[in-house]
Amino acid sequence: MSDLHRYKNNFVAGGTALATAFAIMHPLDTMKTRMQASTSAGASGSINIRSLFNIETARVLGRGFVASVAGAGPQGGLRLATYEFTKTHILATSPTRSSNSILPSFGPIPASALSAIAGDFVSSIIKVPREVVTARLQAGHYEAPAGHGPVGTTDVVRSILRQDGLKGLFRGFWSTTARDWPFMVILFTTYESFKQYHHHITFPVVGSSRPFTSSSSVLSPIEERVRASIEEEMEDHVPITTFKSTLFGGIxxxxxxxxxxxxxxxxxxxxxxxxxxxxIGGVAKALYAQQRQMLSANSHGNVGALKPASVFFTGAVARSSWWFCVCSMFFPVYEGMKGFLREQNF
Known part of the structure; x- marks a missing residue:
């Protein structure tokens, strides 16, 4: 299979998987965003989760659905296609231990970490505008004028372009990058570690019978490319059950x-x-000061009771639960789609 053919298959599989998972889990993402947006300098020290389960919240749970799902397709496609492409080429060009190359040698897990960063960076051209528009719709950032229907995706995009120009759609680019690079590294290295453990336990012969693994020979660049390509094909053909893919992805x-x-x-x-x-620094300082003020009031001046880090984990349960559900759906769909497209020679 050519690089272009594999890239196309991974793009389709990644886009389908991410759009499906985001569509199903959009209401929980809306709740998380509203929790984070509700914190303000004058708010109480805790967020009343019960207040999120009311008629108003139920009415707005679908806000940003179209923007989120429509953007998730190309975002997931770019991310996963770039991730797989980069990982294959890093492993293909990584020198063997017996070679005299000054370049570092990367194993599967470091290669996955670097590829995850590359995939996320490329997909940011779609991801950041999608998140800006979706977050503002979810949080009710704009009020509809009298006689106007509900604020939609087009209204938000026009408003952003009118106020801040094109750069407004990329507001928070670096804060998003600071969040997503460690996220993607943790996500993909953990998932790949689970997969490697599964392959090693279930099919130990696969790891011991790979081509071009002799430690006494130095491979040419062409042989390295062939080796990486064959190993990737072998790994793709090692079956992993839907249950295990769901569990590995969710965790x-x-x-x-x-x-x-x-x-x-x-x-x-x-x-x-x-x-x-x-x-980023300004927001972090403001949140820290806000938490100190709230907890100082609640603890009657007992400085020892301060826990300034807690404000930074607003919506942590909703966010981690959301990602558990998203990834437990994403990875099985992605693995299944890759297998289907490969078998159909799509």
């Missing part, structure tokens, strides 16, 4: 989602802000 998504919640809180604040020049 990986939960872990990555929870650990990167502070970055997500800061990103949401920046995207929803109407002020220009807002920075």
């Amino acid at each position: 990986s998504g939960f872990l990555a989602g929870y650990l990167t919640t502070p970055f997500d809180v800061i990103k949401t604040k920046i995207m929803l802000s109407s002020r220009s020049g807002i920075t």
Whole structure:
């Protein structure tokens, strides 16, 4: 299979999988965004989750659905196609231990980490505008004028372009990058580790019978490309059950989602802000000061009771649960679609 053919298949599989998962889990994402957007300097120290389960919230759970799902397709396609392409070429060009190359030698897990960053960076051209528009729709950032229907995706895009120009659609780009690079590294390296463990336990012969693994020979660049291509084909043909793919993906998504919640809180604040020049550091300091003020009031001046990190984990349960569900659906669909397209020679 050529690189172009494989890239196309991975693009279709990644786009289908991410759009499907985002569509199903959109209501929970809306709840998480509204929780993070509701924190303000004058708010109480805790968020009343019950207030999210009311008629108003139920009415707005679908806000941003079209923008989110429509953008998730090309975003997932670019991310996964670039991820797989980059991983294959890193492994193909990584020198063997016996070679005298000054270039570093990458194993599957480091290669997955670097490829995850590359895939996320390429997909940011779609991801950041999608998140800016979706977050503002979910949080009710704009009020519909009298006699106007509900604010839609087109209205939000026009408003952003009118106020801030094209750069407004990329508001929070670096805060999103600061959140998603560690997220993607944790997600894909954890999932790949699960897969490698599964392959090793279930099919140990696969790991011991790979071509071009002799430690006494130095491979040419062409042989390295052939080796990486054959190993990727062998790995793709090693079956993994839907249950295990669901479980591996869910655990990986939960872990990555929870650990990167502070970055997500800061990103949401920046995207929803109407002020220009807002920075990651400025938002972080404001949140820290806000938490100190709230907890100082609640603890009657007991400084020892302060827990300033808690504000950075606003919506952590909703976010990590959302990613557990998204990834438990995404990876089985992605693996299934890749297998189907490969068998159909699509």
